[in-house]
Amino acid sequence: MKTYIIGNWKMNHNIGEINNFFSFLNTEEQKKELARILRDENKEAWIAPQYIHIGMVKDLCASLNVNMRVGSQNSSTHEKGAFTGEVSAKALKDIGAHFVIVGHSERRSMFKEDYKMLKDKIALALSFNLKVVFCIGETLQEREEKRAVSVVRTQMEESLKGIDKSVFASEIILAYEPVWAIGTGKNATPDEAQEMHAAIRGILTNSLGIDPETAAILYGGSVSPTNISDLMKQKDINGVLVGGASLKPDDYLKLCQAQKR
Ligand code: PGA
Numbered sequence: 001m002k003t004y005i006i007g008n009w010k011m012n013h014n015i016g017e018i019n020n021f022f023s024f025l026n027t028e029e030q031k032k033e034l035a036r037i038l039r040d041e042n043k044e045a046w047i048a049p050q051y052i053h054i055g056m057v058k059d060l061c062a063s064l065n066v067n068m069r070v071g072s073q074n075s076s077t078h079e080k081g082a083f084t085g086e087v088s089a090k091a092l093k094d095i096g097a098h099f100v101i102v103g104h105s106e107r108r109s110m111f112k113e114d115y116k117m118l119k120d121k122i123a124l125a126l127s128f129n130l131k132v133v134f135c136i137g138e139t140l141q142e143r144e145e146k147r148a149v150s151v152v153r154t155q156m157e158e159s160l161k162g163i164d165k166s167v168f169a170s171e172i173i174l175a176y177e178p179v180w181a182i183g184t185g186k187n188a189t190p191d192e193a194q195e196m197h198a199a200i201r202g203i204l205t206n207s208l209g210i211d212p213e214t215a216a217i218l219y220g221g222s223v224s225p226t227n228i229s230d231l232m233k234q235k236d237i238n239g240v241l242v243g244g245a246s247l248k249p250d251d252y253l254k255l256c257q258a259q260k261r
Pocket of ligand 1: 008177181182183184185220221222223241242243244245
C-alpha cells in the first residue's frame, strides 16, 4: 500500500514564496533526503497550489529530480463551454496536473458544492486520467450528535456510488478531514482518526462493494511535523492531507520523512 503526503496550499503562496519553498528543497542536503524518501515507489509527495501556479510548481518539482507531483484543489463540474471563471479537468491535465482534490469542506460549505456536483467532478476528473483525492468529514455538531459515521457514509454513497470499481483503488484516494480539525490546531487524536478510518473501510465494503484493503485513506486536519508520526502509526491511515504545515518547506520535508517505513 502506498502512503501519501499531500500539501493543500489553499489560496496561499505567491511566485516569490513558491521560489523560496523550492530553493530550500533544492539545496544538496534536502534534495538528497527527498530523493532518499521518494526512491521508494510506495511513498508519494504531492502538492496542490493555486490553479495559476500549477505549471510553475510542476517545473520546480521536475528540477528537483524526484518523483513529486502537482495537482489542483478543485475543478469544474463541466467539461467545457460558457462557464466564466471555471477551470476544466482537461485543462488541468494539459498543464500537467496529476490529481485533483474534490469535496474539500471549504468548497462544500463556502461554495455550496453538493453531492451531485462532487459526483460529476469525480467522473470528469477520472475521464481525463486525473487521480482524485475525495474529502469527507463531519462537523463538530455532527460529531457531538454522534452522527459522524452516518454523515461520512452519506457523503461517500451520494458521490461515489456508480464509480467503476475496477479503477477505484488506483485512481481515488479518500481523505477523512473532520471539519472541526481543519485549520484549528486541534487534530483528531490518533485513536479518533483510526476509529473513523476503520468505519470508512466498512462503508467501502458494505455500501460500495469495494475491497477496503486496496483503498488509500488519508487523514487531514491540523497535521503537523509533531503529530504526524502517531497518526501514521495507525493501521488504517495511509497518509495525510495537510494545509498550514505544508506551506513551510522544512515542515513539508519533515512530513515526508515521517511516512511509514
Ligand atoms: P490544515 O488544513 O492542515 O491547515 O488543518 C487541512 C486541509 O484543509 O486540507
